[in-house]
Amino acid sequence: MALLVLRFGPSSGRSSRRPPGPAIPDTNVKVHTTVGPVTTEGRGTDAVAPDGEMALTGLRILDFTRLGFGAQATLICGCLGAEVIRVESTRHPDAIRVMPPFVPEPGERGEGFGAATLANATGATSANRGGIFYKYNTGGKKSITVDARHPKGLALLKDLVSVSDVVTESFAAGTFERWGLGYGVLRERKPEIIYVSMCGFGHSGPDLSHVTMGPTAQALTGLTFMVGLPDRPPAGWSFSYLDHVGGYLGAVAILAGLLHRRRTGRGQHLDVSQLEPATALSGALLLDALVNGRPSRRPGFPTGNRRLHPPTAPGGAYRAAGTDQWVVISCRTEAHWGALLTAIGRPSWTADPRFATLAGRVDHADELDTLLETWTSQRDRYEVMDRLQAAGVPAGVVQDAADRLERDPQLAARGHFTALSNAEVGPLPLEGVPFRMSATSPRTGGFLDRGPPCLGEDTDAVLEDLLAMTPDDVGRLREEGVLS
Amino acid sequence: MTTDATVTAPLDGVRVLELTDESADYCGRLLAGLGADVVKAEPPEGSPARTVGPFLDDRPGDDGDRSLAFWADNVGKRSIVVHDDTEIGDLAAAADVLVHTLRPAESVRRGLSFDALSARSPGLIVCAVTPFGQTGPWADYLADDLVLMALGGSMAACGYGPTPDGTYDTPPLAAQGDQAWRTASTYAAIAVLAALAWRGEPDRRAPAHAPTPQRGQFIDVSVHECSASMTEWHLMTYLCSGTPYHRGPHPTLTAADGRQVAALTPDFLGPHVFTRMLEMLEAEGVAGALSDPAFADPGHRARHYGEVWRALKRLAAKHDAETLYRLGQGAGLPWGVIRSPEEVLDDRHLAARGHFVDVGHPDLDRTVTYPGAPFVAHGFPWVMHRPPPRVGEHTAEVRSQWTLPR
Numbered sequence: 001m002a003l004l005v006l007r008f009g010p011s012s013g014r015s016s017r018r019p020p021g022p023a024i025p026d027t028n029v030k031v032h033t034t035v036g037p038v039t040t041e042g043r044g045t046d047a048v049a050p051d052g053e054m055a056l057t058g059l060r061i062l063d064f065t066r067l068g069f070g071a072q073a074t075l076i077c078g079c080l081g082a083e084v085i086r087v088e089s090t091r092h093p094d095a096i097r098v099m100p101p102f103v104p105e106p107g108e109r110g111e112g113f114g115a116a117t118l119a120n121a122t123g124a125t126s127a128n129r130g131g132i133f134y135k136y137n138t139g140g141k142k143s144i145t146v147d148a149r150h151p152k153g154l155a156l157l158k159d160l161v162s163v164s165d166v167v168t169e170s171f172a173a174g175t176f177e178r179w180g181l182g183y184g185v186l187r188e189r190k191p192e193i194i195y196v197s198m199c200g201f202g203h204s205g206p207d208l209s210h211v212t213m214g215p216t217a218q219a220l221t222g223l224t225f226m227v228g229l230p231d232r233p234p235a236g237w238s239f240s241y242l243d244h245v246g247g248y249l250g251a252v253a254i255l256a257g258l259l260h261r262r263r264t265g266r267g268q269h270l271d272v273s274q275l276e277p278a279t280a281l282s283g284a285l286l287l288d289a290l291v292n293g294r295p296s297r298r299p300g301f302p303t304g305n306r307r308l309h310p311p312t313a314p315g316g317a318y319r320a321a322g323t324d325q326w327v328v329i330s331c332r333t334e335a336h337w338g339a340l341l342t343a344i345g346r347p348s349w350t351a352d353p354r355f356a357t358l359a360g361r362v363d364h365a366d367e368l369d370t371l372l373e374t375w376t377s378q379r380d381r382y383e384v385m386d387r388l389q390a391a392g393v394p395a396g397v398v399q400d401a402a403d404r405l406e407r408d409p410q411l412a413a414r415g416h417f418t419a420l421s422n423a424e425v426g427p428l429p430l431e432g433v434p435f436r437m438s439a440t441s442p443r444t445g446g447f448l449d450r451g452p453p454c455l456g457e458d459t460d461a462v463l464e465d466l467l468a469m470t471p472d473d474v475g476r477l478r479e480e481g482v483l484s
Numbered sequence: 485m486t487t488d489a490t491v492t493a494p495l496d497g498v499r500v501l502e503l504t505d506e507s508a509d510y511c512g513r514l515l516a517g518l519g520a521d522v523v524k525a526e527p528p529e530g531s532p533a534r535t536v537g538p539f540l541d542d543r544p545g546d547d548g549d550r551s552l553a554f555w556a557d558n559v560g561k562r563s564i565v566v567h568d569d570t571e572i573g574d575l576a577a578a579a580d581v582l583v584h585t586l587r588p589a590e591s592v593r594r595g596l597s598f599d600a601l602s603a604r605s606p607g608l609i610v611c612a613v614t615p616f617g618q619t620g621p622w623a624d625y626l627a628d629d630l631v632l633m634a635l636g637g638s639m640a641a642c643g644y645g646p647t648p649d650g651t652y653d654t655p656p657l658a659a660q661g662d663q664a665w666r667t668a669s670t671y672a673a674i675a676v677l678a679a680l681a682w683r684g685e686p687d688r689r690a691p692a693h694a695p696t697p698q699r700g701q702f703i704d705v706s707v708h709e710c711s712a713s714m715t716e717w718h719l720m721t722y723l724c725s726g727t728p729y730h731r732g733p734h735p736t737l738t739a740a741d742g743r744q745v746a747a748l749t750p751d752f753l754g755p756h757v758f759t760r761m762l763e764m765l766e767a768e769g770v771a772g773a774l775s776d777p778a779f780a781d782p783g784h785r786a787r788h789y790g791e792v793w794r795a796l797k798r799l800a801a802k803h804d805a806e807t808l809y810r811l812g813q814g815a816g817l818p819w820g821v822i823r824s825p826e827e828v829l830d831d832r833h834l835a836a837r838g839h840f841v842d843v844g845h846p847d848l849d850r851t852v853t854y855p856g857a858p859f860v861a862h863g864f865p866w867v868m869h870r871p872p873p874r875v876g877e878h879t880a881e882v883r884s885q886w887t888l889p890r
Contacts, residue, residue: 055678068716080678099752101717101724131720200818202860207833210813212820214716215734219746219820222828226660227642233744234822235657236734238641239716248670249858255677256518260494260864262685268863275831276839279855280513280556282825283661287552288538289826290853297824302660305630309537309553315630317639317655324652324730328634330627389625396631398656400640401722401729404712408635413620416709428723434709435675436617438598439701440682
């Protein structure tokens with residue numbers, strides 16, 4: 001990433017927050033938290049008193065994860081109150097810091113994210129505008145830059161291990177060990193350390209060297225196969241579902257390691273791959289093949305949006321008024337069907353005896369779908385949803401990202417998005433963990449209530465606070481290139 | 485910190501009472517794997533989840549034991565039959581955690597609200613998994629997994645691409661397998677673990693009536709919000725560009741045997757990605773125009789991406805899918821052959837990691853293979869030795885072991 005020019009360095013510009021970018025759409029985001037003190041003069045971020053204890057308050061995670069899979073796990077812990085310290089590099093920044101889509105400059109419109117831009121992720125002028133970074137690095141994560149290949153950098157990282165509870169990383173198997181930070185070394189520094197590696201194929205097995213991204217793991221574990229219309233190639237997912245699921249299980253691993261340590265006093269290595277978290281996601285499909293001998297790879301399967309179990313008809317996505325607008329309707333019971341008839345005013349086709357029973361509706365689902373669509377396609381998708389729901393029919397709009405931000409009253413009422421900014425970007429409506437806890441409420445901005453960190457913005461504060469260094473000590477290390 | 489060599493799993497001794505339908509059974513499966521004593525409270529006729537197919541030998545039977553959907557999410561649990569809500573309240577008072585799928589009004593009406601339960605047992609953690617959460621204008625709306633995949637946004641992002649005129653002749657698609665429910669169930673498990681970590685541990689070996697730590701709380705999981713959180717780059721792309729993503733095909737190669745391989749070429753990870761891919765394509769004799777040094781420039785590649793893709797298609801035409809997958813991986817590319825769920829069982833790597841577990845079903849005189857630990861923990865075992873319970877199979881033993889208070 002030779003073209004990278006850092007706009008925001010640890011030694012300058014800390015208070016130069018830009019005005020919010022006008023390219024951010026006018027959303028119904030409920031701003032329910034103030035933006036954290038990332039622009040406070042000096043380094044006193046820790047001086048802000050948290051306004052309530054959180055579930056993981058006091059837990060410190062030294063976090064070497066990159067991209068989505070690993071970062072999702074530490075995001076969750078950060079939202080639950082853990083102090084997450086991202087260890088980064090200015091020379092090899094996390095790819096999602098420097099790849100499209102970019103958070104636009106004020107007055108600009110950013111670039112989207114597609115095949116062409118994927119192939120051409122150059123031209124980044126800042127390590128703080130990569131859009132996807134903002135998806136995976138809420139939770140109040142801090143960022144420090146340390147060169148692990150510099151002997152003094154390595155020593156410094158080991159010192160940080162000594163004052164941490166958990167170490168997370170998502171490099172290829174063996175990389176961390178080659179740096180001199182394998183589990184044996186970590187354990188030497190802190191016997192009860194919880195070490196969670198998050199690597200595509202894990203840290204053991206014959207295909208250890210294989211690399212994954214979400215779509216790779218989705219293909220290998222059956223998830224890609226599970227999205228498609230009958231007798232066509234799989235359509236798959238257009239996003240890395242397994243970056244999320246793998247990350248959730250990474251968080252489970254961290255928490256399980258923590259609870260285990262509470263009881264035994266022992267740390268351990270938890271080896272999270274991107275494959276094992278996925279195998280149970282096929283549920284009964286796998287058992288149907290194993291126990292009944294009915295493979296999923298068979299004519300007519302997968303069944304698109306139809307669900308075979310329980311039998312559901314009408315069930316699927318139906319066109320609504322407008323271009324490529326859809327609404328899902330799902331009738332599993334006679335009560336749902338009766339409610340649907342009431343809601344749509346019993347047009348004559350609904351009296352067809354073929355549709356009198358659920359079994360009949362399942363057998364004639366194609367005809368039923370066509371007829372029902374004559375009703376839905378005349379109407380606005382939200383109107384269809386609300387009218388059917390009012391009558392007692394499970395129904396929902398096929399919402400895209402714009403709909404979730406701008407039209408979904410439920411997400412707005414729940415405070416799903418939290419406006420957070422940092423010294424260079426924002427405020428953006430960002431996501432944290434999607435659940436609420438009555439006593440230890442999670443916070444999208446973590447315990448400091450702040451946005452995703454600019455690269456290296458916490459280096460000085462972390463070294464001074466945790467390793468008792470003076471500003472002069474830190475300055476010398478920076479001059480020697482240790483903090484790059 | 486206690487040191488106890490008999491404690492092996494992280495949730496050993498933690499009692500989880502489960503009052504869930506099929507939307508959240510997966511939460512308890514995860515907690516059971518971590519060693520919790522997960523007890524499913526069922527009416528005498530059994531949980532409604534037992535009526536969901538497919539069924540063993542395609543025969544539903546009348547004892548509720550043949551639902552494979554139930555098996556998949558309830559392996560490792562025990563079952564107790566309850567006849568009324570008082571019994572459920574008693575069980576909850578003896579538990580550390582209650583996971584349920586009751587709507588707010590229903591939990592109040594049945595005397596199972598958090599306030600009521602907590603007054604009796606201040607240490608109790610209650611986790612409610614509902615389609616839209618406890619509050620908001622849609623709180624009473626009805627939804628199954630399909631509806632929640634639609635509203636959450638993953639469905640809009642998945643499906644086949646448009647026809648050449650730019651219109652879509654196929655709908656957006658939701659994955660099979662109840663993915664919104666599974667995501668929410670996983671978040672529910674995370675929330676329960678966090679609540680347990682904050683609350684402190686039960687101590688069952690203490691003298692009688694030793695108080696449970698008094699720091700229970702209520703967890704409100706909205707499946708809709710969980711589903712809305714899982715679309716990776718889609719939200720940020722909209723925020724950055726002002727244009728939501730329109731569904732389309734993902735990069736897939738069709739191999740000589742007709743099977744597909746997911747074939748990403750992530751240039752954004754650095755110049756080595758293309759260099760190594762080119763070496764492989766040249767060794768295979770299919771590099772064609774890519775050997776032109778101009779292609780070393782990522783900008784040039786982006787402008788002529790068709791050439792890259794044509795070379796990959798030439799490669800795919802030469803090999804079966806399994807070989808193609810391994811050729812790509814050999815060149816450092818994150819390629820993966822697209823397998824059906826049952827084909828995953830043959831994966832040598834997962835086998836070597838001991839992932840799949842045979843669980844005895846003594847009633848059927850057979851063993852059944854289940855996906856096992858979702859990660860390899862070197863410090864504790866994944867607990868999965870019990871088959872899915874029959875209705876009320878453990879009623880007597882749970883009553884005696886949980887010593888219901890009175």
